């Protein structure tokens with residue numbers, strides 16, 4: 001297999017300095033392969049969102065190169081519907097009903113009305129919203145709105161899903177439920193997911209690989225391969241192996257922050 005086919009996303013010595021002089025990322029190297037669930041874990045301000053936005057073509061590196069499917073993210077996003085983005089907030093269109101929000105990316109893709117509605121129903125069923133198709137976003141809870149957002153991202157069957165703290169605003173029970181659903185979807189759709197969080201437990205539960213970042217300037221401090229039994233179940237979070245990974249990731253976070261203090 002060609003290297004570019006295997007590496008869906010590649011960060012090659014990526015740096016980002018914003019106009020005000022803030023160095024958000026410094027010499028960031030990471031390759032993400034097909035089928036991986038990679039989490040960016042790090043404290044607030046360490047450049048997680050910056051890295052994700054670069055992969056989505058929403059921000060340009062000031063140093064090095066980011067490629068998605070072997071070319072610039074902007075080009076990939078213009079040419080294909082292989083990449084979808086889920087933000088921290090649901091960002092639904094308030095004047096469109098649930099089903100019409102999910103149908104939208106398919107309409108834009110030129111899919112026939114009938115096919116688009118049937119696909120929208122399929123993904124909304126997958127996230128447990130079959131009974132809510134004809135409601136408006138304001139009639140749903142925050143967790144339900146988030147599920148609509150995820151369904152909308154999945155509707156176009158993206159090969160790469162970029163998620164920036166999608167569960168941050170949710171209560172713990174809803175968050176856990178969506179974590180399990182997301183893992184099921186990831187398996188079922190054979191997707192590759194790049195996920196941002198500052199929650200160690202979430203990172204360990206979801207990921208096949210955790211990229212630990214530290215701040216000032218944002219940089220990669222450790223990559224942890226997470227080999228937990230599959231499928232992952234919420235009750236396994238008390239297992240010894242799970243807790244070992246939590247400890248390893250917490251230590252990596254702590255070491256990153258100590259190095260930062262030493263350098264300060």
Ligand SMILES: Nc1ncnc2c1ncn2[C@@H]1O[C@H](COP(=O)(O)OP(=O)(O)OP(=O)(O)O)[C@@H](O)[C@H]1O
Nearest residue numbers: 018020022024043044045046047048049050051198
């Ligand atoms: N548009 C911008 N202009 C200037 N500085 C920015 C801009 N966007 C982000 N930054 C700075 O870059 C650094 C990294 O920000 P980023 O949002 O990528 O971090 P993060 O790890 O995602 O943080 P959080 O977990 O709080 O969302 C921060 O110091 C932030 O203040």
